[in-house]
Amino acid sequence: MTTWIAIGLTAAGCYLAKLLGLSVPPGALERPLVRRLAALLPVALLAALTALQTVDDGNGALVVDARLAGLAAAGVVLLLRAPFLLVVAAGVLVTAGCRAIGG
């Protein structure tokens, strides 16, 4: 049940954010400071999520495992300007490979 509550809240919140953007008259939220904050907010969230989901052991402790190797591989592929698909595939395959070898 709690999962459905989380789904409902997320769906409503995310939809309203999208609708608000399309509905507000142009210029109303276009203040430079608001725009700067809006640009930086996803940067902070995505960076934090990338880090957390790479080293979180699921019990609130940090752990270094095959995921870190996978993420490093994804990073290298990103630097080569490869498309989105290859970046994710590299992360998944290298993580799986490290685990298969015994990491």
Next chain:
Amino acid sequence: MRDSLGVGFAVGLSGFAFGVTAASGGLSVAQACALSLLVFTGASQFALVGALAAGGNPVTAAAGAFFLGVRNCFYGLRLSTVLRPSARVRPLAAHWVIDETSVVALAQPTGALARLGFAVSGTTLFVCWNLTTLLGALGAGSIGDPEAWGLDAASPAVFLALLAPMLHSTAERATAVLAVLLALGCLPLLPAGVPVLVAALAAPVVLLCAGRRGRGSGGSVEETEVAR
């Protein structure tokens, strides 16, 4: 048109990864599909599932996902001037305001092409994303241990791929580094889902510091931004 389909294919793979991640994170097939149908913004969905799987409470988990979804509001602001949707179409079009459709629509030279690009990429993505979520959620049980396939690395890799193109100036890089430090520092101390929200504070902190430094050296951050 070709761009739209290419993006659709790439998103299909992450949809599959999302379905598997959701199912192995303890969500039912119906819950995974409901997320893809109703939320339809990938980063928020991965964030929500990750927070729930880590044992976060539903409100904290939804808050983290919501803050990630706020960026779509700003895409909408830019899109509304290009697409000029009628009042009747707007509630429908709003659901498709995401990273990929915005990139495709805003890259078109004319309003008509932008509308076409938005509609085609929106349709392709919505269909691909939901079908592959269903397949992933259904298939999660039959592929055995998702960790053996490295699928727990899919979600951080998706986040990294979304993050990388945003890191074009010092302010963005500083925000990312500060957010990582805050998140990892808070991880052992705070309940699941909360470290992400604390890390979000990196954005206003960096903005404040940059503003102060900008004023000190004569030019404001806003001016440099407009110039760029």
